[in-house]
Amino acid sequence: MNDFTQLKYSLVDFIATLTLNAPPVNALTRVLNDELTLAMDRVSEMDEVRVVILTGEGKVFCAGADLKGRASVIKGPGDLLAHSRRTRECFHAIRECAKPVICAINGPALGSGLAMAASSDILVASDQASLGLPEVDVGLLGGCRHAMRLFGHSKVRRMMLTGLRVPAAELYRLGIVEACTAPEDLMPTALEIAATIASKSPVSTGMGKHTLNVIEDMSLRDGYRYEQDMTARIAKTDDAKEAQRAFAEKRAPKFVGH
Structure with missing residues (x-):
């Protein structure tokens, strides 16, 4: 997968690692969206992959939709519908990936980032991570239905209506993530779980x-x-x-x- 520009790929011992790499905050650009969808489809059919780790480069997992690039994508009739379809199919590609997906949340996962995490199978988080739905502050919606897979009724509505970010320690207390680690321990923790999965049939x-x-x-x-x-x-x-x-x-x- 050396043809990707905003997504890093590596494979070691049946474990594929996909790293979001769209500086500065890994916003879900059109390019990243399409590359992540394609990567999930590809690893689904690769016998040498038994489990996937999804994480982010830098201090942010994914800051959400690429608002700055939105104008270049939505120019005329039909463009918004096509954009929406591509976005939701990206999250479906994670959920429907034939291989288990571990999301190693290295920093804030907001909006689209929350949807990526909620579409994964197992979640671990750095103590610098958080989940949030900031769309209320930019006149949009998005990610609420995915948040309902993780949080209860009141918490989802508070997050959507106020922009509340839930920090990693609270995510661990609520049982939403399997671990809350120091930043340097995040990937070793994810790899340990991945290695166990890779050892199974x-x-x-x-x-x-x-x-x-x-x-x-x-x-x-x-x-x-x-x-x-x-x-x-x-x-x-x-x-x-x-x-x-x-x-x-x-x-x-x-x-x-x-």
Whole structure:
């Protein structure tokens, strides 16, 4: 993925790291939006990737929409609808990525940045991080529905109506992030979780994420029935059989991804 200009990519030990790199505050430009969408689609089909870490370069994870570049993108009829479609598909690409996505929030994640975090599977945060919906201060809306995946009713509305930013320590207290670390410990923490995921069967983790996405808005009966059906499918895979053999033989399993 050396063709990207606002997104850094690296791959080590089945762990792909995608770093937002649009100085000075990683605002979601048209370029970054399209590159991040494409990157998520690409890693979804790469067998050498089992888990993704999404983070930001510098002191800000993502300051939100690129308001300065908005005028160059929206010039005439249809442009706003196309822009809105591209933006929401970027967040869907994260949520629908075939590989689990760990969001390592290195600094403020506002508006679009909050939506990226909420679209990820596992969240960890630096103690310099925060989540917020600042759109009320610039005459816009955005990210509220994504915030509802993380926060309760009153908190979301307070954030939207006042621009309140919720700091990392409070995010950890609320159980929204898995860890609140010193800045230098953020990536090691994310990598530790990623390494554990990468050691599991990619069939199980991939199908497990897909199942969680599907059942999220289902009833208990329908959701659990779907999960049972997926369990039956996983049980027929070579990786599942290898996991059972390894358990019986008291050794580490060797997964092949099918």
